Amino acid sequence: MKRTIKYEADRVKGFGREVMSVPGCEELENCIQCGTCSGVCPLSIYMDHSPRQIMALTRSDFKNEVLTSHTIWLCASCYACSVECPREIRITDIMYELKQRAIHEGIYPRRFPIPVLAKEFSKMAHDLGRVTENFLVVKLFLKTNWMAAIGMWRLGLNLIRTGRFSLKRESIQRRGELAKMLESVENEKETA
Amino acid sequence: MKYAYFPGCSLKGMGRAYEESLLPVMKKLGVEFNELEDWNCCGATAYMAVDEVKACVLASRNLAIAERAGNKEMVAPCSACYLVLNKAKHYFNESPIMAGKVKRALKTADMEYSGDVDIRHPLDILTNDIGIDEIKKHVTHPLKGLKVATYYGCQIVRPYSTFDDQNNPQTMDRLIEALGAEVVHYPLKTKCCGGSLTGTLPEAGLRLCYILLNEAIKQGADVIATVCPLCQFNLDAYHDKIKAQWGPARIPVVYFSQLMGLAYGMSEKKVGLQRNIVKADLRPKAAAAA
Numbered sequence A: 001m002k003r004t005i006k007y008e009a010d011r012v013k014g015f016g017r018e019v020m021s022v023p024g025c026e027e028l029e030n031c032i033q034c035g036t037c038s039g040v041c042p043l044s045i046y047m048d049h050s051p052r053q054i055m056a057l058t059r060s061d062f063k064n065e066v067l068t069s070h071t072i073w074l075c076a077s078c079y080a081c082s083v084e085c086p087r088e089i090r091i092t093d094i095m096y097e098l099k100q101r102a103i104h105e106g107i108y109p110r111r112f113p114i115p116v117l118a119k120e121f122s123k124m125a126h127d128l129g130r131v132t133e134n135f136l137v138v139k140l141f142l143k144t145n146w147m148a149a150i151g152m153w154r155l156g157l158n159l160i161r162t163g164r165f166s167l168k169r170e171s172i173q174r175r176g177e178l179a180k181m182l183e184s185v186e187n188e189k190e191t192a
Numbered sequence B: 001m002k003y004a005y006f007p008g009c010s011l012k013g014m015g016r017a018y019e020e021s022l023l024p025v026m027k028k029l030g031v032e033f034n035e036l037e038d039w040n041c042c043g044a045t046a047y048m049a050v051d052e053v054k055a056c057v058l059a060s061r062n063l064a065i066a067e068r069a070g071n072k073e074m075v076a077p078c079s080a081c082y083l084v085l086n087k088a089k090h091y092f093n094e095s096p097i098m099a100g101k102v103k104r105a106l107k108t109a110d111m112e113y114s115g116d117v118d119i120r121h122p123l124d125i126l127t128n129d130i131g132i133d134e135i136k137k138h139v140t141h142p143l144k145g146l147k148v149a150t151y152y153g154c155q156i157v158r159p160y161s162t163f164d165d166q167n168n169p170q171t172m173d174r175l176i177e178a179l180g181a182e183v184v185h186y187p188l189k190t191k192c193c194g195g196s197l198t199g200t201l202p203e204a205g206l207r208l209c210y211i212l213l214n215e216a217i218k219q220g221a222d223v224i225a226t227v228c229p230l231c232q233f234n235l236d237a238y239h240d241k242i243k244a245q246w247g248p249a250r251i252p253v254v255y256f257s258q259l260m261g262l263a264y265g266m267s268e269k270k271v272g273l274q275r276n277i278v279k280a281d282l283r284p285k286a287a288a289a290a
């Protein structure tokens, strides 16, 4: 069981404000803690903090609890919560914002496959401009749990049998163009 | 009718049966889909989690290419692409800060996007631009007797419900009925399939798949019709694992466009049905009842 007592001293003051200043996350301010989001979330039973708790913890500056939580990575971006929230809080987008912060600060659970997938996916899209799913899956397993990959052999065979396995990696033609654009985003960040 | 066509990575990979069935069906209906030149990955949900600005730039490069070629509308059949492209467009039009960042990034490659190109879903085009009557007209092999659970999944109706209801979407239901099939009551039609969690955290992801499959069986469906390559993959590919953990829940899962192809007299091979892992023998069912 995780510690449930929260100490004032654990707060990282300003964290909530910072998140709520991001475009799309402003409405968090108005959360009434009704719990609708946790109720509709198909994954809340697997989460260490429910979506409602994440909203409360974020707003009250419990940065470490939030960023190390598995919840943000379990969010499958199904948008059920965002659509149902009576205060029109874009919960899914807040989850995205928190994921970005966790990656940026390097405090996500290391061998937990979900953030690793997000990173590897982005890397492939970044470098090649396209993603070839089976190559991505192989990389994911190598990085997290190669034993699990062995358990997947049947699925692999099924995909080959039905012609859904790609033998070559897809790529766009003007890779340089894309690289330039993404680089400029990076540069802008540094100067900001 | 002419649209720019953004296939996305999945329709060229694991979800190629979607493209294989959608393109001939559209052709039959006299609609032109022109594949976007040198399109790139939309970024999907994964890139959004790593870097939102870059994700928007990635998506916007596609919109810029579409705009440069003089397109007003672009069709994105994959639910994730549809959502991400729409989201980038929303951000672009609603947040001047984001728009500025995206514009400056595009400029480094002499590209421009003004926020104009509309992103459309095939279901939207089929039911609103083409119309159910026209769709019906081309049916030569009605799918009589086939019971279909229509599964929309999450990302085409949420959060931007541009063409259908968020909780009880109807476009695919009307489409499937126009093909002569019967649509069964399927209350989970917009529930989440688990997305990439089926691979990363199987006990959570696959449980959602099991529930979706089992509900369809309990409602008497012969087949589940989907609109998304990830939904199709999740519901089709993991039956061994699902069975081992919760018991059998075997039911074929196909793209709505494959059902359209069959109703238009195309062969199973032509619409890519041989790519299903759970074999879908749909014709005999339809024929036996006829």
Ligand code: SF4
Residues within 6 Å of the ligand: A030, A031, A032, A033, A034, A035, A036, A037, A038, A051, A052, A055, A084, A085, A086, A087, A088, A089, A091
């Ligand atoms: S549904 Fe909205 S208002 Fe209710 S707890 Fe969740 S975020 Fe807060």
Ligand code: SF4
Residues within 6 Å of the ligand: A037, A040, A041, A042, A043, A044, A051, A074, A075, A076, A077, A078, A079, A080, A081, A082, A091, A092, A095, B192
């Ligand atoms: S978007 Fe994420 S948090 Fe919201 S209901 Fe879906 S999985 Fe749960």
